[in-house]
Amino acid sequence: EVQLVESGGGLVKPGGSLTLSCAASKFRFSAYNMNWVRQAPGSGLEWVSSISGISNYIYYADSVKGRFTVSRDNARNSLLLQMNTLRADDTAVYYCVRSNNWYFDVWGRGTLVSVSS
Amino acid sequence: SYVLTQPPSVSVAPGQTARITCVGDDIGYKRVHWYQQKPGQSPVLVIYDNSDRPSGIPERFSGSNSGDTATLTVSRVEAGDEADYYCQVLHSRSDDVVFGGGTKLTVL
Numbered sequence: 001e002v003q004l005v006e007s008g009g010g011l012v013k014p015g016g017s018l019t020l021s022c023a024a025s026k027f028r029f030s031a032y033n034m035n036w037v038r039q040a041p042g043s044g045l046e047w048v049s050s051i052s053g054i055s056n057y058i059y060y061a062d063s064v065k066g067r068f069t070v071s072r073d074n075a076r077n078s079l080l081l082q083m084n085t086l087r088a089d090d091t092a093v094y095y096c097v098r099s100n101n102w103y104f105d106v107w108g109r110g111t112l113v114s115v116s117s
Numbered sequence: 118s119y120v121l122t123q124p125p126s127v128s129v130a131p132g133q134t135a136r137i138t139c140v141g142d143d144i145g146y147k148r149v150h151w152y153q154q155k156p157g158q159s160p161v162l163v164i165y166d167n168s169d170r171p172s173g174i175p176e177r178f179s180g181s182n183s184g185d186t187a188t189l190t191v192s193r194v195e196a197g198d199e200a201d202y203y204c205q206v207l208h209s210r211s212d213d214v215v216f217g218g219g220t221k222l223t224v225l
Contacts (some may be wrong), residue, residue, distance in 0.1 A: 035214070045152070045160065045203050047214035059212045062118075095159060102207040102214070103150040103165040110159060 002026045002106050004096045009111030016086050020111060022079040022096030027106075030054065030074040033099045036081050038092035039110075046092070049081065050099065064090075086115045119208040121217035128223040135191040137220045139204030142185060147206045149187040151180060154219075155200045163202075164189060191222070199224045 008020040022034070036048040049070040050059045058070060069082040079096055091114050098106040122140045129135040139149060149167050152160040162171050164180040167187065177192045191198055204217040 044201075044219040045154075045205075045216040047216060050214065059214075061213065101166075102148070103162060104152070104160070104205070105162050105165070105171065107159040107161070 002098075004098065004106060004108035006094065006096045006108045006111035009094065009113045011114045011116065012086055013117050014087060014115055016115070017082070017084045018086065018113060020081040020083070020094055020096075020113070022081075022108060024077040024079065024096075024098075027098070029072075029077040033057075033102075034072060034079045035097045035099050035104065036070065036079075037095045037097050037104070037107075038090075038113075039095070040089070040092040043092075048094070051079070083113070086113075088115050091115050118211070118213065119206070119215050121204055121206065121215055123202075123204060123217040123220045125218070126221045126223060128225055129191075129194050130225045131194055131196060133194055135194050135198070135222055137189045137191075137202050137204075137222065139187040139189070139217050140185055141187075141206065141215075144185055144187050144206065145183045147182075147208075149180065149182050150205045151178075151189045152203045152205065153198075153200045154203065160203065194222075194224055196224050198222060 003025045005023045035050045051070045067085045071080045093110040095110045096108040097104045151164040153163045154160040167182040168180040179190045201219045203219045
């Protein structure tokens with residue numbers, strides 16, 4: 001079964017850093033664009049970042065541009081999100097998501113990031 | 118930035134038809150995708166490219182898109198359809214992915 005498993009979430013102080021990981025399995029990872037989508041508690045979905053299959057195209061939401069960096073390792077079937085200068089409004093469940101022609105067809109279960117002093 | 122507007126809530130009795138709208142400027146020229154999210158679960162794709170259904174999604178789910186409004190229609194609503202529903206597009210001018218604010222479907 002196609003699967004995405006996130007890890008790396010936790011509690012971090014404002015201004016701190018955190019790196020999220022996503023392990024992909026049971027599909028040809030390098031053939032797909034990958035994405036991060038987040039959901040603040042009690043709120044809707046917010047797109048964070050997208051990266052193409054060979055990392056030649058990378059996009060970020062304005063809310064994270066300059067603070068977050070997305071990368072991937074196709075040899076290890078993994079997706080990363082390096083998050084710096086974290087703020088309270090970055091608190092959310094972060095989902096690793098596979099996209100297929102810009103619709104999101106496979107979602108992980110998410111990892112919770114809490115930014116609080 | 119591009120904005121998608123959804124009604125916060127829609128209520129329908131079992132067996133009836135629920136229609137959830139997603140309003141955006143000239144959305145009819147874009148490809149619209151819809152997701153269902155039940156409490157405590159990850160979102161699930163239910164409609165892609167305006168009206169196509171992924172495998173495993175019941176035929177009761179359908180979509181349309183024209184002008185400034187895209188619509189997700191759930192026919193013969195069941196209690197298990199109670200969930201939040203989100204529309205999504207790619208705003209190609211800025212390469213941004215945009216989600217609507219979400220609609221809570223309540224089955225009375």
